[in-house]
Amino acid sequence: GAGVxxxxxxxxxxxxxxxxxxxxxxxxxxxxxxYRQSLGQGLEFLIYFQGNSAPDKSGxxxxxxxxxxxxxxxxxxxxxxxxxEDSAVxxxxxxxxxxxxxxQFFGPGTRLTVx
Amino acid sequence: xxxxxxxxxxxxVFKGAPVELKCNYSYSGSPELFWYVQYSRQRLQLLLxxxxxxxxxxxxxxxxxxxxxxxxxxxxxxxxxxxxxYCALSGLANNNxMRFGAGTRLTVxx
Numbered sequence: 203g204a205g206v207x208x209x210x211x212x213x214x215x216x217x218x219x220x221x222x223x224x225x226x227x228x229x230x231x232x233x234x235x236x237y238r239q240s241l242g243q244g245l246e247f248l249i250y251f252q253g254n255s256a257p258d259k260s261g262x263x264x265x266x267x268x269x270x271x272x273x274x275x276x277x278x279x280x281x282x283x284x285x286x287e288d289s290a291v292x293x294x295x296x297x298x299x300x301x302x303x304x305x306q307f308f309g310p311g312t313r314l315t316v317x
Numbered sequence: 318x319x320x321x322x323x324x325x326x327x328x329x330v331f332k333g334a335p336v337e338l339k340c341n342y343s344y345s346g347s348p349e350l351f352w353y354v355q356y357s358r359q360r361l362q363l364l365l366x367x368x369x370x371x372x373x374x375x376x377x378x379x380x381x382x383x384x385x386x387x388x389x390x391x392x393x394x395x396x397x398x399x400x401x402x403y404c405a406l407s408g409l410a411n412n413n414x415m416r417f418g419a420g421t422r423l424t425v426x427x
Binding site for chain 1: 323351353360361362363366403407414415416417418419420
């Protein structure tokens with residue numbers, strides 16, 4: 203089947219606007235992760251979801267960031283009142299087991315540019 | 318706290334030379350360590366994990382609990398090894414959160 207998909211692939215927005223980024227995980231994967239990849243900053247954990255458990259939001263950089271996962275499948279990452287420092291590639295990953303040794307499968311990412 | 322450190326942002330070697338990408342971690346429990354790789358214009362993907370004790374594309378990594386390290390090594394680098402490499406840690410003590418290091422960009426010169 204298809205791998206993890208993300209949309210849009212590119213998003214250019216103006217400072218102060220809200221954006222929504224979408225992630226479709228691999229079917230059946232119970233764990234879903236969001237990361238931010240910035241030039242020179244590496245891979246920054248944002249949030250993850252596991253089944254019906256409360257999400258771990260410890261990586262969200264500010265209250266402008268939020269995410270939800272509907273029906274245990276598709277996830278949306280929302281950034282409100284975007285700032286230029288939000289410009290980055292946002293990666294989504296899913297895994298079958300949120301247990302030791304569970305490989306994460308990554309999507310192609312959404313490149314966000316805030317002007 | 319769960320932390321992964323990759324001290325080198327950039328690493329450059331010549332083709333055929335040995336290469337070692339360093340990774341150190343801090344974790345209060347039994348960790349699961351991984352190396353992920355991102356080739357140019359490709360998705361981030363798993364390269365290897367320590368529990369598998371396998372060699373992938375000539376790369377190996379040994380978990381050294383005493384030194385809290387998981388360095389990635391290859392005896393003879395190839396140009397196609399040029400990529401971004403991320404060390405990652407997951408563990409039961411922190412409910413299996415996966416944390417990545419900042420990454421090392423490896424360039425293998427001809």
